[in-house]
Amino acid sequence: MSIGSFLRRGLDAYWDEHEHEHEFKGLDKRRKRISLEQGIFAMFESIQRTYTSANDLEMLDFNAEKEYCMFPGEEITIARGYLSVIESLASVLPPGLIQLGRKVTKIEWQPDESLEIENGNNKPPVKLHFAxxxxxxxxxxxxxxxxxxxxxxIREDCGMFNPPLASFKTEAITRLGFGVVNKVFLKLTPTPDGIKFPSLQMVFHNESEQNLKIPWWMRRTANLCPIYGNSNVLISWFVGKEALEVESLGDEEIIDGFSKTISSFLINSHSDDAESMFKVEKVLKSQWGNDPLFLGSYSYVAIDSSGDDLDAMAEPLPKKTSIHSNISPPPLQILFAGEATHRxxxxxxxxxxxxxxxEADRLLQHYHCIEI
Ligand SMILES: Cc1cc2nc3c(=O)[nH]c(=O)nc-3n(C[C@H](O)[C@H](O)[C@H](O)COP(=O)(O)OP(=O)(O)OC[C@H]3O[C@@H](n4cnc5c(N)ncnc54)[C@H](O)[C@@H]3O)c2cc1C
Incomplete structure (x- = not known):
């Protein structure tokens, strides 16, 4: 079962339970209420899509979701960004050890013993080719x-690994999901009377003329809020198809979409002309989907895959051969780390x-530096 159908069932059960409440209130009221509830449901779906990166909650495996662990503690924004964490971790390493800007184009490895004999020149078994x-x-x-x-x-025409990865690995890579999530930041011109932009949680439930002017990629995002308290910078999250659409749009089109949304939601609450009151000065967006070094944002367990695929992702290569075999290829040639390898x-x-x-511990253990 998918997360999407599990949640839909819940909504249907809720409607069944509350059906009698509408009996005497009339069809029109009932329709309006259902449309609003559907809109609120869609808003929560969008939030969940952003958390998971799935374009559609029907693509998310229900059982795997039960295995997912939240990290305890508060969510925080790291001052100076994640780079400060990397810099701190790297500061204990000898200078020059980390080489940046070196794109790997191919990894040659030796999955079976015969190749090692052929190679027979005392070279380490893995050969990395750089751009x-x-x-x-x-x-x-x-x-x-x-x-x-x-x-x-792992696509044939790309051939990042030579020889190709073992099939248990390519199957896990293929089955698991990897979605696109992008953030869009908008810098507003400060308003003359110092009015601050409110935090908007947006429900698009009616087909009013005003709402229909809002572009489709905007109608599936749930939030538009200042990045903190009184900031003039707003943030919105986009996922899946909308995230890719936002990557393809120019700044003017993005500003236009946001301006229409702002005027639709804030008309009456601040002024009749919210669009001209809150003017967008600058746009900044991430483009994880089209960045060749990322090609998306983060992983999810898609329907038809499972937590076992995440474990398979973490398996080093070549796989351990039988203990009865006398000759085996050099072990632990390719190890795998990264978020998509954590169950x-x-x-x-x-x-x-x-x-x-x-993976560092795995190598330390291999060289008997630690015991696990
Ligand atoms: C919008 C957004 C919001 C997020 N919010 C959170 C959050 O609040 N909390 C949280 O915990 N996580 C969050 N994440 C997820 C988090 O950023 C990722 O899970 C994490 O960055 C994954 O790290 P990684 O090392 O596995 O992979 P990546 O960060 O993808 O790193 C992979 C590295 O490989 C390099 N690379 C790729 N190809 C090559 C090549 N051919 N040769 C050499 N190098 C190459 C890339 O340059 C990159 O440096 C968010 C992600 C996004 C996109």
Whole structure:
């Protein structure tokens, strides 16, 4: 069952339970109420779509959702962004160890012992090819590219891995979902009388002329709020098809869509001309869907996949051969980390972090540096 159909069933049960309440109030009132409730339901669906990155809640597996763990504690915004965390972690490493801007185009590895014998030149088993034409050999590589990049990387024409990854891995990569979520920031010109923009939770439930002027990609977003208390910068989240549409639009089209929304929602509450009162000065948007280094935002367990696929994502290659075999390929050539490899904290930064620790520990254990 999908999350979408589970929630729909709940709404239907609610309507069945409350049907008698409408009996004496008339058909028109009942229709209006149902339309409003449907609009509110759609708003919560949009919020849930944003949390999960699924374009449609019908694509989300219900059982896997039960395994997902929320991280305890408050949600916070990290001062100076995530970069400050990376800088702090990296500060203990020798200078020059981390090389930035080096795109890997191909990873050659040796899944079976015969290749090792052929290679027979004492070179480490993994060969990395970079976009600038350079190469590097390694005993172990921890691949942390996004699930979106992996999905593209396993397509035959792309061939990121040579030889291709084992089928248990490509099947997990194919089955799991990877959606697009984008943020749009709008900088407002301060109003002369200092009126601040309110936090809007938006329900699009009627087909009024005013509402129909609002573009479709705007009608499926749930929030438009200042980034904090009195800020003149607003934020809205977009997911799935709308997120991709926003990536393709120019600033003027985005401003126009937001202005129509603002005037539709704030007419009467602040002034008859909310659109001219709140003027958008500048737009900033993320473009995770089309960025070739991400090709999306974060993972979800799609219908027909399961938590087992997330575990399969974390399996290193080559797979351990039978203990009875005398010759086996060098172990732990390709390890996998990143949010899409964490069974209970996928889709999050802490999931990505924990998976990195897990793979570092795996190598330390391999070299008997730690015991688990
Ligand atoms: C709008 C939005 C809001 C979010 N909000 C939250 C939140 O509030 N809390 C939270 O916990 N998480 C949040 N997330 C999710 C979080 O950002 C991700 O789960 C996390 O960044 C995943 O980290 P990762 O290391 O697995 O992958 P990524 O962050 O995708 O990192 C992969 C890296 O691989 C590099 N790469 C790709 N291809 C190559 C190549 N060929 N060669 C070399 N390098 C390559 C990329 O440049 C990138 O640096 C949010 C994400 C988005 C998009």
């Amino acid at each position: 600038d034409g350079s190469i590097m050999y390694a005993d172990h590589v921890i691949v942390t590219v996004s699930l979106g990049v992996l999905k593209q990387g 209970t904290h996928y889709s999050t930064t802490h999931g990505a972090y924990f998976s990195g620790i897990r």
